[in-house]
Structures are given as structure tokens and as C-alpha cells.
Amino acid sequence: MTCQRLKTLKLKAARRQDWCCYYCRMPMWDDDLDQFVIRYRLTRRLAQTLKCTAEHLTAQCEGGKDRADNIVAACLICNRRRHQTMKPKSPSDYQRHVQGRVRKGKWHPQGRIKAVFNAGGEWQENRP
Ligand SMILES: [Zn+2]
Structure with missing residues (x-):
């Protein structure tokens, strides 16, 4: 297994998900941080947390394989936090947990991210 293969699987998953995080549904970026920052008018620091x-x-330690049916695209925050607990939640439980927190504005760093996240739970692009 090479990193390149995992990256390909990740990009495929990201496209399938319309470049939204599997858990929090926030938009993500892969290698063009600058464009993402401009598009959503985020600070670079905030945008870093939405890396795909x-x-x-x-999980790999539980026998999960690097295969298309086991790989989804998630933002850095969701990915890190899921594996920070001793006993990670199942993907569907975690998805519910994250989306509940997002609705309360208690998941991503506050401030700019909240400002671009409207009440309906959908992202709106900032148009000039
Ligand atoms: Zn996320």
C-alpha cells in the first residue's frame, strides 16, 4: 500500500461527496489552500482545519483496509477527533454526534467559520 493509492482513494471519495466532509458536511480543500481561503474568506489558520x-x-488497527468501500473524505478536525477517544464511535454514530455539535456551533473553531455557515446548515459562498 502506497500513500499515492490512499490519496487516489481519498480524492475519489471527496469527489463523490462533492468535496464536503463525510461527518460535518463542511467544504474541504486538498492542495489549493489559497484558493479555498479566498473562496470562503477564511483565515489560513481556520482553513487548515478543513483540509481533506x-x-x-x-480503523486500520481494527483491520480496516485501504479500499474504496472503507475510505471516505473527512476534514482534519473530524478525522483527528474521531480517533482521539479511547473507543471511537461507529461512523454513523460519529456523524450524528458531529452534526449535532455543528448545529450548535460547537464543533469547528468559532468566528469566521460560523459566519459563513448559515442557519439552514448549508454553506453559502461569499459573493463579491
Ligand atoms: Zn468535518
């Missing part, structure tokens, strides 16, 4: 990562639905 490959997330194993079944």
Missing part, C-alpha cells in the same frame, strides 16, 4: 483527509470507516 482520508478517513478509514473501520
Whole structure:
């Protein structure tokens, strides 16, 4: 297994998900941070947290494989936090947990991210 293969799987998953995080539904970026920052008018620091990562639905340490049906695209925050707990939640439980927190504005760093996240739970692009 090479990193390149995992990256390909990640990009495929990201396209399938319309470049929205599997858990929090926030838009993500992969290698063009500058464009993302401009598009959503975020600070670079906030935008860093929305970097697209490959997330194993079944963790590698539990036998999860680097295969298309086990890889989804998730932002850095969701990916990190899922694996920070001793006993990670199942993907669907975690998705519910994250989306509940997002609705309360208690998931991503506050401030700019909240400002571009409207009440309906959908992102709006900032148009000039
Ligand atoms: Zn996320």
C-alpha cells in the first residue's frame, strides 16, 4: 500500500461527496489552500482545519483496509477527533454526534467559520 493509492482513494471519495466532509458536511480543500481561503474568506489558520483527509470507516488497527468501500473524505478536525477517544464511535454514530455539535456551533473553531455557515446548515459562498 502506497500513500499515492490512499490519496487516489481519498480524492475519489471527496469527489463523490462533492468535496464536503463525510461527518460535518463542511467544504474541504486538498492542495489549493489559497484558493479555498479566498473562496470562503477564511483565515489560513481556520482553513487548515478543513483540509481533506482520508478517513478509514473501520480503523486500520481494527483491520480496516485501504479500499474504496472503507475510505471516505473527512476534514482534519473530524478525522483527528474521531480517533482521539479511547473507543471511537461507529461512523454513523460519529456523524450524528458531529452534526449535532455543528448545529450548535460547537464543533469547528468559532468566528469566521460560523459566519459563513448559515442557519439552514448549508454553506453559502461569499459573493463579491
Ligand atoms: Zn468535518
